[in-house]
Amino acid sequence: MLEVSSIKNGIVLDHITSGNGVKIFNKLLLHKLVYPVVLLMSVSSNEMKKKDIIKIENNIDIDLNFLGLIDHNITVNIIENSKIINKKKVKIPSYIEDIFPCHNPRCITNFDNCAKPTFSIVNEGNLEYICNYCEEITTYKL
Ligand SMILES: [Zn+2]
Numbered sequence: 544m545l546e547v548s549s550i551k552n553g554i555v556l557d558h559i560t561s562g563n564g565v566k567i568f569n570k571l572l573l574h575k576l577v578y579p580v581v582l583l584m585s586v587s588s589n590e591m592k593k594k595d596i597i598k599i600e601n602n603i604d605i606d607l608n609f610l611g612l613i614d615h616n617i618t619v620n621i622i623e624n625s626k627i628i629n630k631k632k633v634k635i636p637s638y639i640e641d642i643f644p645c646h647n648p649r650c651i652t653n654f655d656n657c658a659k660p661t662f663s664i665v666n667e668g669n670l671e672y673i674c675n676y677c678e679e680i681t682t683y684k685l
Pocket of ligand 1: 645
Protein backbone atom coordinates (compact mmCIF):
# COMPACT_ATOMS: atom_id res chain seq x y z
CA MET A 544 0.00 0.00 0.00
CA LEU A 545 1.21 3.49 -0.71
CA GLU A 546 2.59 5.18 2.35
CA VAL A 547 1.35 8.55 3.40
CA SER A 548 2.84 10.13 6.47
CA SER A 549 0.84 8.99 9.46
CA ILE A 550 -0.91 11.25 11.88
CA LYS A 551 0.65 12.17 15.20
CA ASN A 552 -2.32 13.84 16.82
CA GLY A 553 -5.60 14.02 15.02
CA ILE A 554 -8.40 12.09 13.41
CA VAL A 555 -8.57 9.35 10.81
CA LEU A 556 -11.88 8.66 9.11
CA ASP A 557 -11.56 5.06 7.94
CA HIS A 558 -13.78 2.66 5.97
CA ILE A 559 -15.39 5.42 3.96
CA THR A 560 -17.29 3.89 1.05
CA SER A 561 -15.19 4.44 -2.05
CA GLY A 562 -16.38 7.62 -3.74
CA ASN A 563 -17.79 9.22 -0.59
CA GLY A 564 -14.43 10.65 0.50
CA VAL A 565 -14.71 13.69 -1.73
CA LYS A 566 -18.30 14.33 -0.63
CA ILE A 567 -17.30 14.22 3.03
CA PHE A 568 -14.29 16.40 2.33
CA ASN A 569 -16.58 19.00 0.75
CA LYS A 570 -19.44 18.72 3.25
CA LEU A 571 -17.11 19.10 6.23
CA LEU A 572 -15.37 22.02 4.45
CA LEU A 573 -12.00 20.38 5.07
CA HIS A 574 -10.31 22.57 2.45
CA LYS A 575 -10.77 25.46 4.89
CA LEU A 576 -8.68 23.84 7.62
CA VAL A 577 -5.23 25.26 8.25
CA TYR A 578 -3.88 21.85 9.36
CA PRO A 579 -2.60 19.10 7.07
CA VAL A 580 -5.45 17.03 5.65
CA VAL A 581 -5.04 13.97 3.45
CA LEU A 582 -7.72 12.36 1.34
CA LEU A 583 -6.87 8.85 0.13
CA MET A 584 -9.15 7.40 -2.49
CA SER A 585 -9.74 3.85 -3.70
CA VAL A 586 -7.47 2.20 -1.15
CA SER A 587 -7.56 -1.60 -1.12
CA SER A 588 -9.27 -3.00 1.94
CA ASN A 589 -9.87 -6.46 3.36
CA GLU A 590 -13.43 -5.86 4.53
CA MET A 591 -14.42 -3.65 1.63
CA LYS A 592 -13.11 -3.91 -1.91
CA LYS A 593 -12.11 -0.27 -2.05
CA LYS A 594 -12.37 2.44 0.53
CA ASP A 595 -11.50 6.08 1.04
CA ILE A 596 -9.64 7.45 4.05
CA ILE A 597 -9.38 10.99 5.39
CA LYS A 598 -6.60 11.97 7.79
CA ILE A 599 -6.65 15.25 9.66
CA GLU A 600 -3.60 16.37 11.63
CA ASN A 601 -5.56 17.97 14.45
CA ASN A 602 -8.33 16.90 16.78
CA ILE A 603 -11.17 18.92 15.29
CA ASP A 604 -14.78 18.62 16.33
CA ILE A 605 -16.63 16.45 13.83
CA ASP A 606 -20.39 16.02 13.80
CA LEU A 607 -20.79 12.24 14.06
CA ASN A 608 -24.49 12.46 13.25
CA PHE A 609 -23.62 14.20 10.04
CA LEU A 610 -21.01 11.57 9.14
CA GLY A 611 -23.49 8.79 9.93
CA LEU A 612 -25.99 10.38 7.63
CA ILE A 613 -23.53 10.53 4.73
CA ASP A 614 -21.97 7.10 5.26
CA HIS A 615 -22.72 4.81 8.21
CA ASN A 616 -19.74 2.52 7.43
CA ILE A 617 -17.20 5.02 8.70
CA THR A 618 -14.92 4.37 11.66
CA VAL A 619 -13.54 7.44 13.40
CA ASN A 620 -10.09 6.90 14.93
CA ILE A 621 -8.75 9.44 17.38
CA ILE A 622 -4.95 9.52 17.31
CA GLU A 623 -2.73 10.75 20.10
CA ASN A 624 1.07 10.43 20.00
CA SER A 625 0.75 8.28 16.85
CA LYS A 626 -1.49 5.75 18.65
CA ILE A 627 -5.21 5.09 18.26
CA ILE A 628 -6.69 6.04 21.63
CA ASN A 629 -10.34 5.88 20.64
CA LYS A 630 -12.34 4.23 17.88
CA LYS A 631 -15.93 5.19 17.17
CA LYS A 632 -18.25 3.65 14.67
CA VAL A 633 -20.75 6.12 13.27
CA LYS A 634 -24.36 5.13 12.75
CA ILE A 635 -27.42 6.47 11.05
CA PRO A 636 -28.70 9.11 13.49
CA SER A 637 -32.18 8.59 14.93
CA TYR A 638 -32.51 12.31 15.74
CA ILE A 639 -30.93 15.21 13.89
CA GLU A 640 -30.89 18.92 14.37
CA ASP A 641 -30.13 21.67 11.91
CA ILE A 642 -28.38 19.55 9.27
CA PHE A 643 -30.80 19.94 6.37
CA PRO A 644 -33.93 21.99 5.76
CA CYS A 645 -37.50 20.69 5.98
CA HIS A 646 -39.00 19.67 2.66
CA ASN A 647 -42.24 21.52 3.39
CA PRO A 648 -41.95 25.15 2.12
CA ARG A 649 -44.62 26.28 4.63
CA CYS A 650 -42.84 24.72 7.61
CA ILE A 651 -42.01 27.27 10.33
CA THR A 652 -38.35 26.14 10.28
CA ASN A 653 -38.01 27.54 6.76
CA PHE A 654 -38.85 31.13 7.66
CA ASP A 655 -38.31 31.51 11.41
CA ASN A 656 -34.59 31.62 12.25
CA CYS A 657 -35.31 30.69 15.86
CA ALA A 658 -36.98 27.41 14.89
CA LYS A 659 -34.19 25.00 14.01
CA PRO A 660 -35.28 22.06 11.88
CA THR A 661 -35.21 18.85 13.92
CA PHE A 662 -36.11 15.42 12.61
CA SER A 663 -36.64 11.86 13.80
CA ILE A 664 -35.90 8.83 11.66
CA VAL A 665 -38.82 6.95 10.16
CA ASN A 666 -36.99 4.75 7.64
CA GLU A 667 -33.27 3.96 7.93
CA GLY A 668 -33.16 2.21 4.57
CA ASN A 669 -33.81 5.35 2.56
CA LEU A 670 -32.91 7.96 5.18
CA GLU A 671 -36.45 9.24 5.61
CA TYR A 672 -36.91 11.71 8.45
CA ILE A 673 -40.05 13.22 9.87
CA CYS A 674 -40.02 16.91 10.75
CA ASN A 675 -40.70 17.45 14.45
CA TYR A 676 -42.63 20.65 13.67
CA CYS A 677 -44.85 19.87 10.70
CA GLU A 678 -44.53 16.08 10.37
CA GLU A 679 -43.57 16.35 6.70
CA ILE A 680 -41.25 13.53 5.54
CA THR A 681 -37.91 14.64 4.16
CA THR A 682 -35.50 12.16 2.55
CA TYR A 683 -31.84 12.99 3.00
CA LYS A 684 -29.82 12.90 -0.18
CA LEU A 685 -26.08 13.24 -0.47
ZN1 LIG B 1 -41.20 20.83 8.78
